Amino acid sequence: MLSISNDAKTVKGQAYGFLTGILYLTPADLSGHQLCAMAELAECKTPCLNMAGRGVFNIVQIARLAKTDWFFNDRESFMAELIDSIKALVRQAMRQDLTPLVRLNGTSDIRWESIPVTYQGITYPNIMALFPDVQFYDYTKLANRKNVPSNYDLTFSYSGAPAFQKYVNQAIDAGMRVAVVFRTVADIPKSFLGLRVIPGDNSDIRHIEPKNKIVALYAKGPARYDTGPFVVDTLKRVIQIKLAA
Numbered sequence: 060m061l062s063i064s065n066d067a068k069t070v071k072g073q074a075y076g077f078l079t080g081i082l083y084l085t086p087a088d089l090s091g092h093q094l095c096a097m098a099e100l101a102e103c104k105t106p107c108l109n110m111a112g113r114g115v116f117n118i119v120q121i122a123r124l125a126k127t128d129w130f131f132n133d134r135e136s137f138m139a140e141l142i143d144s145i146k147a148l149v150r151q152a153m154r155q156d157l158t159p160l161v162r163l164n165g166t167s168d169i170r171w172e173s174i175p176v177t178y179q180g181i182t183y184p185n186i187m188a189l190f191p192d193v194q195f196y197d198y199t200k201l202a203n204r205k206n207v208p209s210n211y212d213l214t215f216s217y218s219g220a221p222a223f224q225k226y227v228n229q230a231i232d233a234g235m236r237v238a239v240v241f242r243t244v245a246d247i248p249k250s251f252l253g254l255r256v257i258p259g260d261n262s263d264i265r266h267i268e269p270k271n272k273i274v275a276l277y278a279k280g281p282a283r284y285d286t287g288p289f290v291v292d293t294l295k296r297v298i299q300i301k302l303a304a
């Protein structure tokens with residue numbers, strides 16, 4: 060169910076003492092179900108990481124679609140399997156003397172804090188409550204995700220789409236950590252949107268980073284060729300700001 064340190068970025072997390080397990084589903088509405096409510100407004104459907112790395116292989120896409128259908132058609136057994144997968148991650152982390160870390164929205168934007176789960180006859184408000192000693196984290200384009208569990212860290216995902224700016228402002232006003240994808244490493248500035256920029260591609264360990272900062276990422280997969288508002292081109296942005304003035 061979980062992809063464990065199966066990409067270059069999460070493998071880097073082991074140097075920081077973490078073993079990361081990620082759940083990958085079929086994003087946006089590609090499965091016939093909407094898993095990313097802000098995909099249209101943020102214009103991030105095309106540059107989505109879904110087709111980056113191992114995502115280019117058909118067998119990987121088929122597996123993600125199968126898990127997505129499972130999530131919607133048999134939630135109870137899906138959650139039971141997910142629980143077993145997290146337990147397996149914890150055991151593996153212990154064997155390797157690492158700390159387990161779980162990202163449930165690898166390629167989706169589900170409000171996991173709002174999905175109850177029943178285990179051994181007990182109903183928990185969400186899967187994080189079942190694993191209080193395990194750190195969960197995600198990126199999200201939903202700025203109004205409040206009252207999330209203390210062991211669930213969220214980083215807001217930026218887009219420059221005009222219709223999405225009010226949500227960006229909400230996230231900044233709420234003091235959220237904001238991830239921004241820049242065209243290249245050379246495009247990464249020292250500050251952005253009035254906030255200090257910190258590097259984000261050294262690992263995917265977001266929860267240990269300060270809030271109210273910009274986490275700089277550089278474009279990967281289809282995002283490298285995207286000319287929409289999701290990826291920030293610093294020179295292009297400067298020109299647009301000058302023209303607007």
